[in-house]
Amino acid sequence: MFRCIFGEGNIYKNLLDGRWVDSQSGKRDQIFSPTDGSLVGEVPATTPEEADPFVKGAAQAQRSWAKVPASERADVLHKAADILEREKEVIAGVLVREIAKNKKSSLSEVTRTADLIHFTAEEGKRLTGESLSSGAFPGFHETKLSISNRVPLGVVLAIAPFNYPINLAASKIAPALVAGNSVVFKPPTQGAISALYFSRVLCEAGLPAGVLNVITGQGRAIGDYLVGHPLVNMVAFTGSSKVGKHIAGLTGMKPLLLELGGKDAAIVLEDADLSLAAQHIVAGAFSFSGQRCTAVKRILVMESVADKLIGHLMPLVQAMTVGRPEDNADITPLISEEAGDFVQELIDDAVKKGAKLLIGNKRNKNLIYPALFDKVTVDMRIAWEEPFGPVLPILRVKTIDEAVKITNDSEYGLQASVFSKNIDTVFGIAARLDVGTIQVNGKTERGPDHFPFVGVKSSGMGTQGIRYSIEAMTRTKAVVLNFH
Numbered sequence: 001m002f003r004c005i006f007g008e009g010n011i012y013k014n015l016l017d018g019r020w021v022d023s024q025s026g027k028r029d030q031i032f033s034p035t036d037g038s039l040v041g042e043v044p045a046t047t048p049e050e051a052d053p054f055v056k057g058a059a060q061a062q063r064s065w066a067k068v069p070a071s072e073r074a075d076v077l078h079k080a081a082d083i084l085e086r087e088k089e090v091i092a093g094v095l096v097r098e099i100a101k102n103k104k105s106s107l108s109e110v111t112r113t114a115d116l117i118h119f120t121a122e123e124g125k126r127l128t129g130e131s132l133s134s135g136a137f138p139g140f141h142e143t144k145l146s147i148s149n150r151v152p153l154g155v156v157l158a159i160a161p162f163n164y165p166i167n168l169a170a171s172k173i174a175p176a177l178v179a180g181n182s183v184v185f186k187p188p189t190q191g192a193i194s195a196l197y198f199s200r201v202l203c204e205a206g207l208p209a210g211v212l213n214v215i216t217g218q219g220r221a222i223g224d225y226l227v228g229h230p231l232v233n234m235v236a237f238t239g240s241s242k243v244g245k246h247i248a249g250l251t252g253m254k255p256l257l258l259e260l261g262g263k264d265a266a267i268v269l270e271d272a273d274l275s276l277a278a279q280h281i282v283a284g285a286f287s288f289s290g291q292r293c294t295a296v297k298r299i300l301v302m303e304s305v306a307d308k309l310i311g312h313l314m315p316l317v318q319a320m321t322v323g324r325p326e327d328n329a330d331i332t333p334l335i336s337e338e339a340g341d342f343v344q345e346l347i348d349d350a351v352k353k354g355a356k357l358l359i360g361n362k363r364n365k366n367l368i369y370p371a372l373f374d375k376v377t378v379d380m381r382i383a384w385e386e387p388f389g390p391v392l393p394i395l396r397v398k399t400i401d402e403a404v405k406i407t408n409d410s411e412y413g414l415q416a417s418v419f420s421k422n423i424d425t426v427f428g429i430a431a432r433l434d435v436g437t438i439q440v441n442g443k444t445e446r447g448p449d450h451f452p453f454v455g456v457k458s459s460g461m462g463t464q465g466i467r468y469s470i471e472a473m474t475r476t477k478a479v480v481l482n483f484h
């Protein structure tokens with residue numbers, strides 16, 4: 001188990017040496033590279049009994065941390081971001097091995113995270129309250145003044161997914177810390193070593209003992225215990241809709257931030273710049289081999305321009321390289337063989353039901369070659385389910401109403417893209433879509449990280465994004481002055 005106590009054991013050395021950090025029970029999870037099956041490392045499979053003192057420690061440490069001036073909390077974050085930037089090559093290298101994200105995207109995840117932390121540190125200093133006078137309300141004189149401020153919630157439980165073990169950890173941990181919360185961090189098991197490296201950076205930047213507590217272990221073994229722990233005051237989770245809904249069933253009155261799955265549609269209208277649309281769609285659908293909640297996961301194109309759009313898409317898909325993340329291939333092995341099996345199921349279902357395969361349906365274990373399907377129909381699973389892999393279905397539609405209906409019939413509501421040159425039409429469509437964000441003439445994506453990021457329906461609850469996350473991790477506390 002990893003804990004932020006300088007000088008306790010030789011945890012940092014162990015981590016830097018690439019060795020595991022032992023737990024009292026000695027039980028560990030082994031983490032293998034999705035690329036070649038080699039052992040990347042081992043992390044403690046923490047039991048609830050072992051985790052409990054760390055949650056209690058977090059609650060205790062939070063009281064002192066909240067008293068540290070916001071500018072000093074921000075200084076610690078700035079320092080962490082600087083270390084992260086300095087060590088980006090090493091940490092990106094761990095991401096490459098552990099989650100098979102290609103070198104370029106791994107480096108970009110680390111740099112983006114350093115930027116996110118710097119921005120969060122500054123935003124944390126700008127957290128303000130307000131004062132309200134009673135005279136504004138009917139029947140009241142100017143006899144009362146409410147002065148409210150934002151105060152931390154206490155212990156925030158941060159749970160991150162495998163696809164951004166650093167960035168989607170930082171997007172929870174940094175706002176929680178700058179606002180004066182302490183954190184219990186449960187990393188994804190496949191991603192835990194990257195997450196431990198990242199956590200070590202935060203500690204090295206000067207976080208006091210107990211303010212950040214990293215509890216490794218399988219979510220199914222330790223997750224429910226942490227979520228339900230009475231000293232956990234808030235849960236910030238990114239991951240699948242299935243686990244998110246499960247967590248929501250356990251949290252009772254604890255505030256929740258849930259960022260879950262998606263089935264983002266790219267709607268392409270007749271007047272769209274098809275070349276631009278194709279470039280954005282391919283980048284949006286296939287980066288990190290489609291393992292992004294915001295990936296473009298279906299194209300809804302007007303029948304009249306479908307063939308032309310395909311003419312632009314095909315060379316881009318054909319040009320993608322498939323191979324090892326170390327070699328910077330565009331398409332790299334999926335996180336596990338089971339993930340590959342699931343994508344294959346969706347491909348087989350589409351083939352069986354008559355979709356036209358334009359390219360793909362080639363596989364080597366968990367390495368799935370990019371697949372593009374035309375003439376996908378609404379009875380096919382690929383029209384609705386999130387593959388989390390490099391497969392993109394094209395559904396031809398005849399009207400805008402049909403495109404809007406198919407988009408909204410999804411159980412998900414994360415983002416959608418609309419490609420058109422007519423801004424009036426685009427705004428009309430945007431108003432009708434049940435999603436958190438509509439991208440106009442651009443791919444679906446979360447960043448930049450200070451933008452509001454919201455999922456509706458099975459895609460989530462609450463708003464992420466630097467200032468929004470800080471607000472979600474604080475509450476209003478008011479003092480009312482009565483004048484006599």
Ligand code: NAP
Binds near residue numbers: 160190247262294414
């Ligand atoms: P996942 O299986 O739901 O796991 C996410 C995290 O939850 C992991 O740390 C996992 O730990 C943990 N977990 C599992 N069971 C738990 C439980 N009972 N209680 C508490 N935590 C538990 O998701 P994933 O496979 O890592 O990520 C893929 C999914 O996440 C996709 O559906 C994707 O769309 C979604 N996602 C959404 C966003 C977004 O911002 N909307 C971003 C990224 C990913 P273990 O690793 O130990 O199982």
Ligand code: G3H
Binds near residue numbers: 292293294446
């Ligand atoms: O996987 C879900 C992430 O929130 C997506 O982030 O759009 O920056 O890749 P991204």
